[in-house]
Amino acid sequence: MNELQTLVDYFVKYPFVRYAFAVGLLIALCSSLLGVTLVLKRFSFIGDGLSHVAFGAMAVATITGLTNKMVIILPVTLLSAILLLRTGQNTKIKGDAAIAMISVGALAIGYMLMNLFPSSANITGDVCSTLFGSTSILTLKKSDVTLCVIMAVIVIAVFLLFYNKIFAVTFDESFCKASGVNANAYNLIIAMITATIIVLAMNLVGSLLISALIIFPALSAMRVFRSFRGVILCSAVISVLCAAIGIMLSILFSTPVGSTIVTADIAVFLIFCGISAVMGGVHR
């Protein structure tokens, strides 16, 4: 197909296309792994909440004029993730109002700060890009790619090493504590990985769409697969495929990258719903 030919051509000629695919696929992989855990712990909203905090942190970093904004964004997001996720499932019942306040507050204040202390001529464009991820994935530097690769490797390694424990802590925290597994420590690890991925994923799909990147592949996989391992693998495959397709389509047809990826995720979700209805299997 002609389009495919063009794409291969772009891939070869233009470094930013290679960077976009590398970073995009890695982030998609990491967030899908995490998505399963977060959805099952009933923390689907966390992507939204934390990404707004990250946006606020980014606004502060921008007005201070730091070249490496990660210095502010990452610690702030890590801290918020730990506060929100540390207490496991209990937080959902007690703290959802607090989370909503922090999330929306960070967004509002971030935007206000960017307007009061503008550091570039096109605020709306910058904000739009950060919130919706229009072109940030296509304007990465080599150092961004390196950082992303390192973090992705760490996240995947941690996930593989602690896979059994993450499963157990997600399924039944009280049992884990009773049998001597340090559930709090693993919840902490999950919180830190979540924060890291969200900060990275802001580049790919923008703050507002991160939740979709995290939850849709997991939800699709859970429609059809019956073991935790199956769900994780399927979720990873779906996420990476949709990210690849999304980036390809948006490069070829000039659509915004974030929305295209999420559209692909939604399409796959509907397909999997269909499959599960046909299989007549799963209740929910």
Place this chain on the structure above:
Amino acid sequence: MGAEIVCEKVSLGYETGTVAEGLNFTVHRGDYLCILGENGSGKSTLVKALLGLHPAQSGSITRNVTGIGYLPQQTVVQKDFPASVREIVRSGCLGKCGFRPFYTKAERSRAEQNMERLGITDLARRCYRELSGGQQQRVLLARALCAADSMLLLDEPVTGLDPKAQIDLYELIAKLNRGGVTIIMVSHDVHAAVRYASHILHIGGQTQRFFGTAAEYCESETGKAFLAAGGAEHE
């Protein structure tokens, strides 16, 4: 006489106050202890204390067991969880894994044995959320046995099961007990307690109302009143 757990003059509570006090009881190897009491009487606090998850305010709890297999009450999250039975049963072995990221052959075969023991081997690959309530409880029981197979602590295991499934589960637990597993069960079903248990501990009004054999319980004032009332929240 293997005294596995000894509670002496234990009182339990939180910063807000004492929930139960004056707890004195002993659990020997092979016993089947049923803990009865109304909601809020401190049963769940006692469970946490016995597991070592919550310190006693005063008194002492002595444990002479290598580990206690715990069967907690199911959460809403779990009923809908996409995991195979085998994955869940194996997770009982995690306590012994330390930092090791995989299960050893010994641990895996122990999981298979426990599934065999509870008659759920043919469910090994099935998805947990597709099972009936009774089957799910058996899976969790197998998991608890993987964690520690000399003593089990069961928190209201028959809640939400239909009558036939309840009886099946009671019979299964009794069979395990006859096979040498010490059982501690928290329950509100006084009739079943009296029927299956060897000892009864009744907590109420922030104190210990009774501890002794099941036969003694039936003769006691507390026991008679509770039995007549049909138990506190008998559904």
Place this chain on the structure above:
Amino acid sequence: MKRILTAAFSAMLLLTGCGNPTEDSVMDLTALNKTMQYSQVNQMIYEPDSYIGQTVQICGEYYKGNHNAIIRVLDEQACCAAEISFFPADESAFEGIENFSEITVRGVFGTYQSYGVDFCCLNQTERINESKTEG
């Protein structure tokens, strides 16, 4: 027609070596859609080393204020812009152009120093008067 040219062009590039453009060919970014063009210009500005000496053709908004004339390359949603200065080969070709009007130029990518900082620019820039290709 353009696709065949691009395919042939890329086949040529593949033969000459992966990825990096060679100095004796024109990198025609106007053949790409706007977002691709913006991304590539951005890439060149941030990692200029491998592009110095490369002849580039780009299309964007002309702007001349008190300093050098620049081309502003926008992405499809007009959300972001990459700005690159250019030095005309012939001043007269660029007379009378209104600010923010679309023009196509071809020049040699390079850098220049201003107040001790390196900036990117196009040298010997010519104005191309072809109708804008499908963006």
